[in-house]
Amino acid sequence: MYVLGQTICIALYVTGFAEAVVLKFDPNPTNHWLLRGIGIVTVLLLTVIALFGVKYLVRLQLVLLGILLLAVLDFVIGCSIANGTSGMTGFNSTSFRDNLYPGFAEKQSFFTVLGVFFPTCTGLMAGVNMQGDLKSPHNNISTGSLASLAFSGVLYYVFVIFLACTVQKELLLSDYMIASEISWISWMFLIGLYIASLSSILGSLYGAPRVFQCIALDNIIPIIGVFGKGRGANNEPVIATITVSLVSLCFVLVGHLNILAPITAMPFLLTYAAVNYAYFSLAMTEERSIKPESILDQYNTENTPIIKESEPLNSSEYAYSGTEEPRVYWHECLQSKWLTFVGAFLSVLMMFLIHWLFAILTIGLATIIYFYTRTTSPGTKPGASNFVLSKWLYRVVRSLIHPLPAEEKIVIATETPEMSYKTMQLTDENTDYQEREKVHQSVVSEQIET
Numbered sequence: 240m241y242v243l244g245q246t247i248c249i250a251l252y253v254t255g256f257a258e259a260v261v262l263k264f265d266p267n268p269t270n271h272w273l274l275r276g277i278g279i280v281t282v283l284l285l286t287v288i289a290l291f292g293v294k295y296l297v298r299l300q301l302v303l304l305g306i307l308l309l310a311v312l313d314f315v316i317g318c319s320i321a322n323g324t325s326g327m328t329g330f331n332s333t334s335f336r337d338n339l340y341p342g343f344a345e346k347q348s349f350f351t352v353l354g355v356f357f358p359t360c361t362g363l364m365a366g367v368n369m370q371g372d373l374k375s376p377h378n379n380i381s382t383g384s385l386a387s388l389a390f391s392g393v394l395y396y397v398f399v400i401f402l403a404c405t406v407q408k409e410l411l412l413s414d415y416m417i418a419s420e421i422s423w424i425s426w427m428f429l430i431g432l433y434i435a436s437l438s439s440i441l442g443s444l445y446g447a448p449r450v451f452q453c454i455a456l457d458n459i460i461p462i463i464g465v466f467g468k469g470r471g472a473n474n475e476p477v478i479a480t481i482t483v484s485l486v487s488l489c490f491v492l493v494g495h496l497n498i499l500a501p502i503t504a505m506p507f508l509l510t511y512a513a514v515n516y517a518y519f520s521l522a523m524t525e526e527r528s529i530k531p532e533s534i535l536d537q538y539n540t541e542n543t544p545i546i547k548e549s550e551p552l553n554s555s556e557y558a559y560s561g562t563e564e565p566r567v568y569w570h571e572c573l574q575s576k577w578l579t580f581v582g583a584f585l586s587v588l589m590m591f592l593i594h595w596l597f598a599i600l601t602i603g604l605a606t607i608i609y610f611y612t613r614t615t616s617p618g619t620k621p622g623a624s625n626f627v628l629s630k631w632l633y634r635v636v637r638s639l640i641h642p643l644p645a646e647e648k649i650v651i652a653t654e655t656p657e658m659s660y661k662t663m664q665l666t667d668e669n670t671d672y673q674e675r676e677k678v679h680q681s682v683v684s685e686q687i688e689t
Contacts, residue, residue, distance in 0.1 A: 240513075245443045249440055250282075253487070256277075257274045257278045262416050283484070285441055289444040307435055310431020313431070314422045327405060327420075327421050328406070330405055334408075355500040444484070447479075451463075461615050462615075501597055508587070509602065
């Protein structure tokens, strides 16, 4: 589903790029096939680049980032010097108050707008696509993803707040190119806009085929095994890249951003829900499978791991000193099994709030893939988690309706050959105290006569 989402994303970015080009020359385009034609040509050209020249574009990422930052600076300067004509008021408290409250167009709501905006957050897992090229994936992916999320969020707020303070609401609702028009140098902003679109398309064309190839190489879904074949020393996924491009061309023919955006959001929301639930499931499995050895480790004052006699000693694993502590990453403070559980639930809920029909179709497709995989690859390892959500929910609901009595705690004293022990309960057994723990007991010792 993640690969499908990336593939539809290509069509979304291409359509946005084509629309930006056409609107620059024709504010009210009537020929929608012109948009589709520009999109098709763009996909074909970028596919050739992805197959043969992407290594050169990777080296230009910092240059492209610099151009994008210049475009943002151009926008900020333009908002600061707006002269108050044609609905551009400059920084004005009245404009900000008018734009502070929503003003949806006909047949639109918060969730339809969210469906259009959500694809801007689909690059969150871009680091996963290139994990094979990272030196320390555990640290690089988490740090890079959180940093990119924070940086992108700041940029989004800059655009939202600056436009709300400097442009009247009627113009914001009718003019889709208002950001370029209010910029200080319009063509510089447009260059940044085009580069951002093309860079996003290339990113999806680079990542989606490689993830698709890895899935095919795992041989979990035999029908897609042919897509695991690569070319060259780096095993470039040529067949997968061509397939992704052809599928994206089918969605380019839709030719409308407001239709493509909700479709794009569905696979990503389902992927985010699956990732969140996977973490929650692993955390619950680990919590329920704590062994006495792991509890004893917490009270090992010498800070030396307990080694079982049956296990061979690995000198590299136990070579640290007593004062050395395991490394803790800064982002681990954000890890919470309950937070991920809520995130998984909200992701599924958002799918239905954005578009219930697309949500049902997406979940149905994922279900078909799941049962197909179970049928064709029954010997596949089920994974590290043995947590079952339905059983856990059943136990939680049952405990709320019928609280279970407290477990009895029994202490058995060790007997000696010379002494015998008799347990005596100190409290009475009656209905008034039936829920009370039976811990009020005494032990009487008697000497055995010889």
